[in-house]
């Protein structure tokens with residue numbers, strides 16, 4: 001289920017968004033993606049996405065993308081021990097020549113995150129970058145109150 | 153009832169513990185030292201990174217163990233500069249900078265900074281590990297570093313040039329494991345303190361519960377969900393605390409045995425309490441709530457739905473994930 005969400009905020013620099021798009025485009029026509037890093041405001045109402053970690057190991061095709069954390073586990077700890085403390089908050093991937101709407105696989109990925117005992121993140125974020133030669137469209141989603149919501 | 157969900161809520165609704173404040177102090181200090189090194193060595197150094205393997209037996213009480221690996225470029229100390237020169241240069245720099253506020257010591261592959269106790273009595277220790285790439289720009293490729301191994305024979309300094317292949321990879325495993333484990337230990341300790349606070353004037357001290365939890369993690373394989381981990385620790389206490397051979401050494405003072413702070417009767421009581429608790433939770437999951445209540449004051453605030461949920465500890469992404 002996809003709904004609009006207005007109660008909680010999310011922000012990131014256009015620079016980061018552009019960077020993700022550029023990285024994604026270098027893998028055209030295959031999908032590509034990575035991990036999103038950020039932190040919450042003190043009142044927990046706002047999420048700032050600040051960085052990405054890219055997978056070293058992954059498999060991709062036009063319609064699928066599988067990433068692994070192998071070899072990059074350390075990077076999450078680095079962010080966690082920095083100032084401010086930054087954490088893994090979700091995932092991003094591209095949909096080349098397609099709209100940024102979560103596929104069934106994407107939704108089950110979110111469920112995997114939620115149900116993973118070690119993940120311990122209450123509201124994972126999913127960013128999908130749908131792009132083609134001349135267009136780009138970003139879709140931000142967050143798992144909240146047992147539903148996947150779309151940010152405005 | 154979802155036992156794990158309840159326990160997570162118990163942990164997040166009870167207040168931040170001293171350990172977390174201390175952990176933040178370490179992080180701050182570590183970043184200070186890192187910045188000092190970057191200011192001093194500028195373009196001769198890659199970004200120092202933290203490879204802290206938090207020493208197990210001291211993870212909770214006052215001592216985290218932070219290693220700060222400082223990767224130097226091949227020609228940072230001239231093209232014929234030796235590893236010894238690197239080590240000495242970093243030592244001299246740190247000594248000059250910190251001699252008034254810390255003990256600065258030469259150690260095997262690192263330079264130890266032990267800051268004098270702050271106003272809370274906390275002692276922060278950071279080990280700086282200088283390393284140098286094997287050839288120009290090679291660090292960026294594979295992160296291999298040469299370390300200088302320092303020895304001391306009597307009063308005579310001696311050293312050797314040693315190749316350590318990929319410090320980063322070597323420490324990764326230990327570190328991730330140590331971080332995860334420390335996080336689990338912290339959660340279990342918090343739960344045990346919540347349980348202790350449900351009782352009036354319970355003879356077992358908090359420090360005792362901290363140490364026995366760490367000892368359980370040292371002696372048993374503790375894995376699974378938060379409930380499974382808690383269960384294993386409760387069983388460990390139940391089965392071990394009354395043994396004659398049972399000791400609980402204070403890491404700050406090894407001649408201090410915390411096991412002696414309880415009488416045999418009190419140890420028996422602690423063991424029986426663990427047994428009863430385990431039996432009753434096995435009878436009915438709901439009983440978990442009696443032993444480990446949520447902090448209701450906090451809970452009300454949290455039920456506002458215009459906030460992100462609280463995450464406890466460092467979230468770890470699932471190792472493999474598919475997108476379509």
Ligand SMILES: [Zn+2]
Pocket residue numbers: 093094095101102103106128475476
């Ligand atoms: Zn997708």
